[in-house]
Amino acid sequence: MAIMAETRLMTLQPDGKLLKGARPSMDEEFLLDALRWMLLSRLYDEKVIGLQRQGRFGVYSPGLGQEASIVGSSMALDPERDWIVPQYRELMAIVRHGYPLEKITATYMGKTTEATRIPEGVNVLPTQVALAAQLPQAVGLAWGLKLQGKDAVVMAYIGDGGSSEGDFHEALNLAGVQKVPIVFFMQNNQWAISTPRSLQSATPSFSLRAAGYGFPGVEVDGNDIFAVYQAAVEAVRRARAGDGPTLIESVTYRMGFHNTTDNPSRYEDKEQRADFERRDPIDRVVRYLRSLGLLDEQREDNLRAEVSAEVDRVIEAAAAEPGVRPDGMFDNVYERPPARVLKQREQFRGSNGNA
Amino acid sequence: MAIMAETRLMTLQPDGKLLKGARPSMDEEFLLDALRWMLLSRLYDEKVIGLQRQGRFGVYSPGLGQEASIVGSSMALDPERDWIVPQYRELMAIVRHGYPLEKITATYMGKTTEATRIPEGVNVLPTQVALAAQLPQAVGLAWGLKLQGKDAVVMAYIGDGGSSEGDFHEALNLAGVQKVPIVFFMQNNQWAISTPRSLQSATPSFSLRAAGYGFPGVEVDGNDIFAVYQAAVEAVRRARAGDGPTLIESVTYRMGFHNTTDNPSRYEDKEQRADFERRDPIDRVVRYLRSLGLLDEQREDNLRAEVSAEVDRVIEAAAAEPGVRPDGMFDNVYERPPARVLKQREQFRGSNGNA
Amino acid sequence: MAMPERNVVEAINNALTEEMERDPRVMLLGLDVGRLGGVFRTTSGLIEKYGASRVVDTPLAEASIIGASLGLAVSGMVPVAEIQFLGFTAQAFHQIGPQLGKYRHRSRGRYHAQVTIRAPFGGGIRSPEFHSDAVEAQFVQSPGIKVVMPSNPYDAKGMLLEAIRDPDPVLFCEPDRLYRLYRMEVPDGDYTVPFGKAVVAREGKDVTLVAWSAAVELCQRAAAKLAEEDIEASIVDLRTLVPLDVETLVNAVAATGRCVIVHEAPLSAGFGAEVAATLAEEAFYDLDAPIARVASWDIPFPPASMEHWYLPSVDRVVEAAKRTAAA
């Protein structure tokens, strides 16, 4: 039998022109909304990196360069019923899905109280540091939603690096067998810290892996918001229709560092980077909108100023959140804590003078 | 790009006739040798299952029905330089590779002394009970042999069940990246204990997984010794030439039970079984050889009697091996044992009166 | 009417049946739990009663069994996952302690992980490699997971029901050597055995044996033998390692002033160490003799033909108890 890996999906070219014969997958209003989210992602990243340098923000992994991938995928979801299971580099996806940016920001600023947790009713799981561990969990979530007859789709994120973990395989295989309503969205940003895509796998395309689990895989230009959105919409549609999982490989580039402790100049390939800089996902949309006359310098400046003001507002609000309560670290470990843990909490309270 | 999973390779039909246009991959002498190994596998299985029922043999997983797969794959290897990394259902593969059947038999009879271990110079790793754990190890072995410039190929076995483990994925991916000289030989015998192939994976063919790691996958009729051998020879050739790994899915059927504690009547599909019975790998070769006039009833009976006598001889020899030495369990844990372990051994010797 | 008698397998099967009947959210998943009814038949008959979507034969991949169970729990199901043998929790290790055990904490209370992991373990039944490994202590180092070790059919049912209903994740270790060893009265219908309540399984004034799971049965035999020599041993069955019932433990040891801890895991860093350490701090002034531990040796579990030399034996327990009582 012949299994075809779809050729990489692309609609909007780096120069902002539509590919010959291609149709945009978003209407203009929706695209402007997408642009707004992408700008929020970028401006937020830039701002908090600054904060981190001042010691006011935790270790942070920016989405720089991956905005089309992050925003385009999440816009295919309905926050009311669908779920997001993130890795960690999809900040605006979970914000768009309902997790307030203030709360996330407060968390990064060290305020880990219950007030900053994912609010009830927001269908997002915690970000995952243990790479790929989120995938079997996402499959279980989708499975359970299906068993309960809920009309929900789960979108689970993974990186090119995380895809080498055994959990990736176990999760996709189980998802195929149980035909659960899930979309595996891989951001192949060419790097896992310093490890390049070429050392991560010899496969010509990660999307080929889907055939080994009995469902479709598709590779998209991850810097093209139309292509990302189109692939995601189609995968969500399949999942919702009961046709099972899809693996989307979104080919993009990590334009920033791995995280705020990293220095890519030790390992980055200048040419590759330059190539992707020319393919910047935001520039592409801006050029397109300009070519349609839907954006001019003035409107763009206004939009940026607006978004930037929102970022400032968010950070201020987060900074004003109450700080941690020391014995709060004992909360939410167990619902029915062992006596020994309760005793330790008493001991801690005694010596720290806070109850 | 289009990735083609080769259609299932088959040469010798169940009725013992060559497929139209197909050429046998073994000459007659080699085929007779293969038949001898297959008969040894089957007669040994039958005999030791009897012994197990008498309490004289440990838990045992027979290769019944998989003889072409087991023997055909191993015959593509050169025991002088190549290596076998087994799971546990490939007994005659490792025997053909040089691990004396007496020693293995003695082990199953509870004689776990150093005398029964894999002899120096025999390129076989211990059988693996923790499913798929052998695969990353096999990749490391092949990698190390390559680094040392040795002209060696590793054949690593795995089952359809074991292939769902994370280790399968991690191993194949690493093998692809380092392009190591390895053949992953999967015996898809339709079962993992009671779990059928259909619940193991939704993939139409396990061989499709190879594309996800950047090397070829091929599916063969595992009850056809010519097809198995041909695929194995080709994969070994590729590995030896420096072209990297191959995944072979050998589609066969477990005609016996999972192991001597199992009772397949609780779960087995009668029709599927009957279908595979008609495709018996040994019958097929016998019919073929008869059609060529190379075997008649008399010669076949002689061959069976000969092999059966060998099995008896092996079991007798194994039974005569010295039994275990109680404190032998302390051997070979460390080369430089911690003082506490040495002290424990003294304590044990003291209370068991054997030194 | 006489109360029904059940062995451990039957008690577990009964608990699962009743709980699946009572709570439609409960589902089972694992290797061979469906058509086969489990390699030890603990889930026998359940797929016939509740169907293949509530009793699921999964692909052979332990990490995904646990990871998926966590996701199922988040979705609102109540999964009971089986790991075919406790030794194979190693394949799922990263999904147990770091994920399942920390999920409530990681989500700051938004999500909980009401998952029960059932796993047979222990030596004495001539299993192949890895199948007998007693690795329970490794999970005690993973805060968030409760570690439950029933030692008899009655507790097996009551503690399994408690485990399934506990909103916290529970590792429920089943002593396979005891699966069919004997029957005892195990009532039909609902009852639970609370966690964190050790029980004094035998009274005795001379020395206190501390054990859990199948080692309790071993201690019973040892105590009978000790009694022949006029040494009366009390036996504390810890029942759960997390939560640990320090009070019962300390009181029972203080009563005799002498303690022998017995477990199947290798000596070093086995849970016996935690028991001894707890006593060395909290019962120090009541101790009259060194705390002895009888455990497996600090070597890998040997082949079946040698396991009786490896595991703690009646003789070794008796010897340690006599030594401790005389010290």
Next chain:
Amino acid sequence: MAMPERNVVEAINNALTEEMERDPRVMLLGLDVGRLGGVFRTTSGLIEKYGASRVVDTPLAEASIIGASLGLAVSGMVPVAEIQFLGFTAQAFHQIGPQLGKYRHRSRGRYHAQVTIRAPFGGGIRSPEFHSDAVEAQFVQSPGIKVVMPSNPYDAKGMLLEAIRDPDPVLFCEPDRLYRLYRMEVPDGDYTVPFGKAVVAREGKDVTLVAWSAAVELCQRAAAKLAEEDIEASIVDLRTLVPLDVETLVNAVAATGRCVIVHEAPLSAGFGAEVAATLAEEAFYDLDAPIARVASWDIPFPPASMEHWYLPSVDRVVEAAKRTAAA
């Protein structure tokens, strides 16, 4: 000529460089060990010197890093594998204890597994989740693995060389908080620090502190503070948990009759339990006070902003030592 001074990172880098120079079979593999030189720069400069076939950036898959190392060792190489943070040994757990630890035994001596696993760990540097977890005790329950915990630059070099050359597999845990904390004299050239030899890092007559890895440094600070109050603490640095130097431990504790064990892992079933249990058996008659343990709490490692409340602190060690000295 003055002896060169090195911090822990430099000592490790120096050991790796010298050993790769000396023995062509030695190779490094792990995440980001090559071009980046490791996330902490311990392998900095090595890929430039020894090339990408001896210093290998692997795919992101811990189980395969360890499994492949075992196979590499069987082939005749001497692999030094890096797990980026000790907490991620969980992903490779089944390849460490059950496989690497048992391989010699499983092959009845035909094969050995001369593999060193290096892994940074420990709190105090505000790392993300999982990165700080002190899970060393989990490996003590896996016979066959040696567990090595250097506490200073000199030992780090000498014990790493010993580890690489030891024919048995070694888990070499690097205290990341100490990586760049200070420099001390670490000679160029070959020397090894043997396993199973604890050291008395400070003499003192009133109470014995027992620790390993970064907790030794903590105990030094606590001892200085105790000295201000005229309590003289001795400090035993265990250096290796497997093998455990029972003799030095017992003698040092017997000398004061009082013991406080300090470690970064959560209390329950941490290796401190094994230390206490060993003392409760082998130093029982020399103990004058309950054995105290100062450890992290039995909860998950909290977010960076709270870690100082979670980890054992100077204050807590001082408090426990005073209480124990006065008991």
